[in-house]
Each structure stands twice: as C-alpha cells, then as structure tokens.
Amino acid sequence: MVIPVSPPSGFRFLPGHFDREAQAALIAAVMDATQSAPFWRPTMPRTGQPLSVMMTNFGPLGWVTDKAKGYRYEPAHPQTGAPWPAMPQALLDLWAAVSDFPAPPEACLVNWYGPDSKMGLHVDWDEEATDAAVVSISLGDKARFRIGGPERKGRTSSLVLSSGDVVVLGGEARRCYHGVDRIYPGTSTLLPEAHFPGGGRINLTMRRGTIPG
Ligand code: SIN
Numbered sequence: 001m002v003i004p005v006s007p008p009s010g011f012r013f014l015p016g017h018f019d020r021e022a023q024a025a026l027i028a029a030v031m032d033a034t035q036s037a038p039f040w041r042p043t044m045p046r047t048g049q050p051l052s053v054m055m056t057n058f059g060p061l062g063w064v065t066d067k068a069k070g071y072r073y074e075p076a077h078p079q080t081g082a083p084w085p086a087m088p089q090a091l092l093d094l095w096a097a098v099s100d101f102p103a104p105p106e107a108c109l110v111n112w113y114g115p116d117s118k119m120g121l122h123v124d125w126d127e128e129a130t131d132a133a134v135v136s137i138s139l140g141d142k143a144r145f146r147i148g149g150p151e152r153k154g155r156t157s158s159l160v161l162s163s164g165d166v167v168v169l170g171g172e173a174r175r176c177y178h179g180v181d182r183i184y185p186g187t188s189t190l191l192p193e194a195h196f197p198g199g200g201r202i203n204l205t206m207r208r209g210t211i212p213g
Pocket residue numbers: 111119136145178179180203205
C-alpha cells in the first residue's frame with residue numbers, strides 16, 4: 001500500500017502487523033469483553049445525535065460521549081456501571097513496542113463500524129497526556145482512513161486500512177485531523193456474524209488518558 005501524499009511526521013503505518021491468528025484472538029477478546037461491557041451507541045455532545053459506530057472499551061478508563069456531558073473518560077460503562085474489562089496483553093505488548101511512552105495505555109476504545117458507518121474528521125484531544133501516541137488496530141472489513149494536518153481545512157491524504165494493520169499517531173500526527181470515510185463491506189471474514197450482525201470493522205484505539213505521576 002503506497003501512501004499517496006506525505007503524511008504528518010509521527011504517523012506510522014504498520015501493514016499486516018497482526019497475522020490472522022492474532023487478529024482472531026483480538027476479536028475473541030472483544031467478544032468476551034462485550035459480555036460484561038456490551039456495545040452501546042454513544043451520542044454527540046449538545047445535539048444528542050447518535051454516532052454511526054457502536055462502542056465499548058477495555059482498560060481502567062474508557063472514552064465515552066453523550067448529550068449531557070460530552071466527550072470524556074470514565075472508569076465504568078455508561079449503561080451497566082461496571083468497570084471496563086482489562087486490556088488484553090497483546091494490546092499492552094503492542095503499546096510497549098510502538099508508543100515510545102514510558103507508561104502503559106489507560107484506555108482502549110473499541111469502535112464497531114457497520115457497513116455504512118463512518119467517522120468524521122476529528123483530533124483526539126480529550127487526554128491529559130497528549131505527548132503519548134494514539135495506537136490503533138484495524139480488524140475485519142477494509143476502511144478508507146483519512147489524515148490531514150492540525151487545521152480542519154488543511155490538505156488530507158487517505159489510505160486503505162486492512163485487517164491486522166496498525167497505525168500510530170505520534171509526534172505531529174498526534175494533533176492532526178483524521179477520520180474514516182467509508183467501510184468496504186464484505187472484504188473480510190474475520191468477524192463472526194453471530195456476534196457482529198452485518199459484519200463490518202472493529203477498530204481498537206489505545207490512548208494514555210492521564211499524565212503518569
Ligand atoms: C479513531 O480515530 O478514533 C478511529 C480511527 C479508525 O477507525 O481507524
């Protein structure tokens with residue numbers, strides 16, 4: 001996969017980082033986690049508009065959003081009130097290998113994209129530790145990922161992410177706008193239909209929430 005125009009520095013693309021077996025193990029971990037932390041559909045701050053992705057989290061903190069309180073990290077699931085399930089070791093290992101940060105991640109957001117889901121351009125900026133990279137893993141159907149610069153209106157480039165690919169947003173890329181234009185439905189058989197009706201794509205995004213003390 002060739003990246004069409006040069007991405008911001010600190011952007012790293014590790015195609016095929018996880019093989020099929022490792023991908024299946026991560027999906028099994030997601031299915032296991034959803035027994036206590038089911039996918040829910042978050043809503044946008046102020047408007048209450050539902051997101052097109054469903055979400056859950058791993059780790060001591062989880063990223064959530066709703067109409068009343070907006071974007072934030074919470075230690076518990078908004079519907080069950082239970083703590084988020086522990087982060088799988090494979091994710092902690094990936095973070096240790098690629099994040100270049102001296103402390104473990106606190107949150108792993110699990111986004112489930114259906115065939116029509118997308119994610120508008122945004123910057124991940126709800127963390128205190130903005131010097132820690134964002135590390136993201138693609139599982140299931142392919143997606144067109146878009147990344148620009150620190151200004152919303154800046155020039156962007158895009159690349160297709162496939163199951164097993166890893167993207168690291170560190171350095172300059174950490175404060176760059178990015179999003180997902182579209183999913184390519186039916187391009188992967190990784191997600192079991194019984195657990196993920198309609199299939200789609202799972203994105204796991206690890207972040208450090210707080211500054212290590
Ligand atoms: C995100 O930016 O939160 C998700 C990116 C992705 O789904 O690849």
